[in-house]
Amino acid sequence: MDLTEIVVISIFCIFQSVFGVGLLLLGTPTFLLIGYDFFEVLNILLPYSIVISLFQIVVSKKRNFLFGKKILIHSIPFLILGLITIHLFKYKIDFILITSIILITFSILNIINLKRGKFKIKNVNFALKFLGLVHGLTNLGGTLLSLISANVHYNKNIIRYNISSGYFIFAAFQLLLVNLFFKQIDFEYLKFIWLPAIIFILSQIIFKKINNITFYKMLNIFTLFYGFYIFIDAIYSYFFLF
DSSP, rough: OOOOHHHHHHHHHHHHHHHHHHHHHHHHHHHHHHHOOOHHHHHHHHHHHHHHHHHHHHHHHSHHHHHHHIIIIHHHHHHHHHHHHHHHHOOOOOHHHHHHHHHHHHHHHHHHHHSSSSSOOOHHHHHHHHHHHHHHHOOTTHHHHHHHHHHHHOOHHHHHHHHHHHHHHHHHHHHIIIOOOOOOOOGGGTTTHHHHHHHHHHHHHHHHHHHHHHHHHHHHHHHHHHHHHHHHHHHHHHHOOO
16 A cells, blocks of 8 residues: 555544544545455455454443344344355446435434434344445445444444444454455555554544534534435446446
8 A cells, every 4th residue: 555545544544533434434435446346445444444443442431232232143144145245246236326325315314303213213123134235235334334323322422332343343254254255365454553543542532522412413414425425426437437
C-alpha cells in the first residue's frame, strides 16, 4: 500500500472509532475503485477493523452479550452463504444497488422517527439473517448493523458495543474463511496495524462529547448520505460503464 492508501484508511478509521462503522463501509468501495479485487480488499481492511472493534469492546462502559450471541446464531450462517455466492457468481448480481435502496429507506425512517418506539424492527432475528447475507455479499453490512443496533437499544454506548461486537465477529469469520478458501493475506498489509489503535485512543475525545440524540442523528444522516452515494455509483456503473 502507498501513502495515499494509508491516509485513506486512517480517515475511515476515525469514522469507525467514533460511530462504530466507516472503515469497511467506505473503504470497501474505495479500494475496489483503486483496483483491488473483493477478497483482497477484505484482507486489507479486516485486520484494521478487528483492532478498532477490540478496543471498542474493551473500553465499553455498557455491554450486551446477547447481541453477539444472536449474531453468531442468525447472521454467521448467512455470512458464509454470501461469501460462497459472491465467489461463485463473480459479482454478476448487483447486490450493491439493492443494498443502497434498503439503506436509504431505513435511514430515512430512523431520521423521521427519532423518538424511540415510533419505528422498530419487529423481527430482529430475521433482520440479523438478512444482515449476514448482505455483509457476506458486499462487505457493506455496517449500516444495517448500526440500524439494527440503534433499534434494539437507544444508549450510544450500547449501540456502539453492539456494532463493534458484531463487526468483530463478522471480521473474524470473514478473515478466516477468505484465507482458508479464497485468497491468502499479504503480510505487507499489516505493517501499519498499530495505526487504528492510536486513532481510536485520540478519537474518544470526540465520542465522549456527543450525546445520545446527536449520536443517533449523526449515525442516520451518515447512513442516508452513504446510501445515496452507493446508489448513484451503482446506477452510473450500470448505465455508463457497461
